[in-house]
Every structure is written in C-alpha cells, then in structure tokens.
Amino acid sequence: MPCPIVSRLVVVDALAGLLDGPRARGAFLLRTVLDPPWSLRIEDHAPLTVVAVVRGGGWVLPHTGDPVRLRQGDVAVLRGPDPYTLADDPGTPVQAVVHPGEISTTPDGAALCERWDLGVRTWGGDPNGSVVLLSGTYQLDGEVSRRLLAVLPPLLVAPESDLPLVPLLAGEVAKDEPGQEAVLDRLLDLLLISVLRSWFCRPEADAPGWYQAHGxxxxxxxxxxxxxxxxxxxxxxxxxxxxxxxxxxxxxxxxxxxxxxxxxxxxxxxxxxxxxxxxxxxxxxxxxxxxxxxxxxxxxxxxxxxxxxxxxxxxxxxxxxxx
Missing domain, CATH: 1.10.10.60 (Homeodomain-like)
Incomplete structure (x- = not known):
C-alpha cells in the first residue's frame, strides 16, 4: 500500500510510544570533532542512539552485519544495547571507547574525558578536524517505547536528501544560552521523528500493521x-x-x-x-x-x-x- 502521509496528529498517536518514552528531556547530546584516522567504539548500552554526520563522512560497524557507509548529512539510528563502532575506515584501530555514564577511555583504559574536552557539548581528538558528528542518546525504559523499538532494525540510515534538520541541530548544539537544553531536546526529537517516518515508508522497513493502517x-x-x-x-x-x-x-x-x-x-x-x-x-x-x-x-x-x-x-x- 502507498506510504501514508503522516500528520502531526498521527505522530502523536503512532509514535507517541517512542516520543513520550524517549522524548528527549536532557538527553545526552554531543558534538564530536575528529580528523582521520579515527575510530570510536561505543559501549554505552544506550537503548537508542541517533548519529548525524554534519561534515565529512565515515562508517558505522554494527555489532552484527556489514559496515555501512555514512556520508555528510546522513543520519543513523542504532537500537541498543549492543555495541558498535564509528570510524573513518572499517580497518582503523579503535582509538577511544565510550562507556556507560558518558565516560570515555582509550582502549587500554586511560581516561579521555578531560583530554578530549573541546568546550560546550563538544568532544574529540582534533578541534579543527574534518569530520563532525552529532550523537544523541535516549534512555528508554517504558513499555510503550519497547513496543515500538521491537519493530526497529539494529541499524537504519536515512540519507541526506531526506533530512534538512541536521544543519539546524548542528548550529544549536554548541550554544550555551538560556533554555538551550529544551531547544536541543525538541530538535533531536524532530530529527528522530523524521528518520523514523522516512524509514517506515521504505519497502524494506516492513512497517508494522498499526503504523501502515494510519494511512x-x-x-x-x-x-x-x-x-x-x-x-x-x-x-x-x-x-x-x-x-x-x-x-x-x-x-x-x-x-x-x-x-x-x-x-x-x-x-x-x-x-x-x-x-x-x-x-x-x-x-x-x-x-x-x-x-x-x-x-x-x-x-x-x-x-x-x-x-x-x-x-x-x-x-x-x-x-x-x-x-
């Protein structure tokens, strides 16, 4: 059947399970600046992560399955808690490991948090790096959220042409102004909604009946x-x-x-x-x-x-x- 045109009312209905459970309320949002070669191992066990490529490109290596190329403007959604790797090339050795609690170390356990601190919500190995990533992690613990997460694949990628929100979020993430957390939370939610709607409209998504039925x-x-x-x-x-x-x-x-x-x-x-x-x-x-x-x-x-x-x-x- 044709992909439904999903109004805001339908989002409240069909995706409320995701966005009232994971609705960002101080969600962990980070801007990462890197220069090749780079490789980050993510082991934070987050139930859901959104990764947007603001500048440059790279690869995401899921826990199972083949590496997937990420180009500038692409957005990846990863369903946890399995670990994954982000890298400039699938063969690049891991340089940093991200653990639960927003703790980062080298592969041998040396602390990286202070060494890679680049300012407001910004982190990385090179402040002038050619690659900029935005990462937002949601902590989901509700039954309604689980109901939707159960139909998502471990990894999905939305192409740049579908998502005009990435530059907007990138422009706001490093600001430190009154109410900034609320602004970022809402932008992150909008980005996630856009990705999921785009994904569910694809034939390979095999969208659940309750979602398709909204059309x-x-x-x-x-x-x-x-x-x-x-x-x-x-x-x-x-x-x-x-x-x-x-x-x-x-x-x-x-x-x-x-x-x-x-x-x-x-x-x-x-x-x-x-x-x-x-x-x-x-x-x-x-x-x-x-x-x-x-x-x-x-x-x-x-x-x-x-x-x-x-x-x-x-x-x-x-x-x-x-x-």
Missing part, C-alpha cells in the same frame, strides 16, 4: 480515536459509528490491516499504558485503572494478569528491581 481513512481514524481516549468505554459499534462505517466493515478492515480485532488492540494498548503508569511510585492501581479505561482496580488486575502473566504489583516490583 487508511477508516482504520486510521479508529486508531486515532483509541489512542486519543483509551479510557472511553469503546465498543466495536461505537468505534464504527465514530469512524463513519458499519460495525462489520470496521471489524473486517481493522483486523485486515492491523492484524488483530479492534477490541484486542485496545486491550493491548490499555495494558501497555498501564504498565508504564505503574512505574510511577505514587500511582495507585485505582488511578491507573481509571486512566486506561477499567472500571475497578480488580478489573485492571485481572486483565493484566490474564494477558501479561503477572499481577500489576508483581510487574511494579520487577520494574523497581531492574531500575
């Missing part, structure tokens, strides 16, 4: 309604009426495009939202139940246990232990 005038409307108001007591009949079609037509079309019936999709979405809400220490089961459309805490607990195999309290305990 359908009937099912897209139904999905937006469910995402906008998951707590409403939807039925197939009421959803069909809101979408302007018959109950049978909606059920058939929705199942065909999304891969599951409307109410099954709604249940999964509600429980995914509930799983994220339960991560908040102050959130009560009753409050979460109301927010996701269950009349009582018992009803939410029963559905959660039936679908996910654990009770909400067990889920919360597991998340606390893994935090």
């Amino acid at each position: 359908d005038p009937v099912v897209g409307r139904a999905l937006r309604l469910l995402h906008a108001d998951p707590a409403r007591q939807w039925t197939v009949a009421s959803l069909a009426g809101a979408a302007g079609v018959s109950r049978a037509a909606l059920a058939r079309r929705f199942t065909e495009l999304v891969g599951e019936p409307p109410m099954a999709y709604l249940t999964d979405w509600r429980l995914t939202l509930a799983a994220d809400l339960l991560r908040e220490p102050s959130a009560t089961l009753a409050a979460v139940a109301r927010q996701v459309g269950y009349s009582t805490p018992f009803a939410l607990s029963a559905a959660f246990k039936r679908v996910r195999g654990v009770s909400p309290s067990e889920h919360r305990t597991r998340e606390d232990l893994s935090a």
